Amino acid sequence: MTNSDYLLKAAIKKVTEKLNEILVEKIEEAAHIAQDAPEILKKEFDSLKESIIEEASRLEKAENIEENESTNTYQDPKIKKALNEIEGINKQIDLFNKTINNQIK
Structure with a gap:
C-alpha cells in the first residue's frame, strides 16, 4: 500500500468515527x-x-x-317612553313599506 492509500483509509476511518459520534450525540439529544x-x-x-x-x-x-348600564338606562321612565315611541314609529314605517310594496306589485 502506498502512502496515499493509508491517508485515504485514515481519512475514511476518522470521518466515519466523527459521523458516528455526531449521530450518537444527536440521537441522545432527540431522546x-x-x-x-x-x-x-x-x-x-x-x-x-x-x-x-x-x-x-x-x-x-x-x-x-x-348589561348593568343598559338596564339602568332603560329604568329611566323618559327613556322607556322614548323607546316605546320609536318602536311604534318603526312599526308604522314597516306597515307603510308593506303597503307601498303591495301597491307596486
Missing part, C-alpha cells in the same frame, strides 16, 4: 427532547387554559357591566 416533550406540552396547555379562563372572566365582567 432527551422526547422525554421532556410531554412536560413541555403540559406546561403550554396549562398556560393556554389559564389564558382562556382569564379571557372568559374578562369578557363576562365586561358583559355584566354593559
Whole structure:
C-alpha cells in the first residue's frame, strides 16, 4: 500500500468515527427532547387554559357591566317612553313599506 492509500483509509476511518459520534450525540439529544416533550406540552396547555379562563372572566365582567348600564338606562321612565315611541314609529314605517310594496306589485 502506498502512502496515499493509508491517508485515504485514515481519512475514511476518522470521518466515519466523527459521523458516528455526531449521530450518537444527536440521537441522545432527540431522546432527551422526547422525554421532556410531554412536560413541555403540559406546561403550554396549562398556560393556554389559564389564558382562556382569564379571557372568559374578562369578557363576562365586561358583559355584566354593559348589561348593568343598559338596564339602568332603560329604568329611566323618559327613556322607556322614548323607546316605546320609536318602536311604534318603526312599526308604522314597516306597515307603510308593506303597503307601498303591495301597491307596486
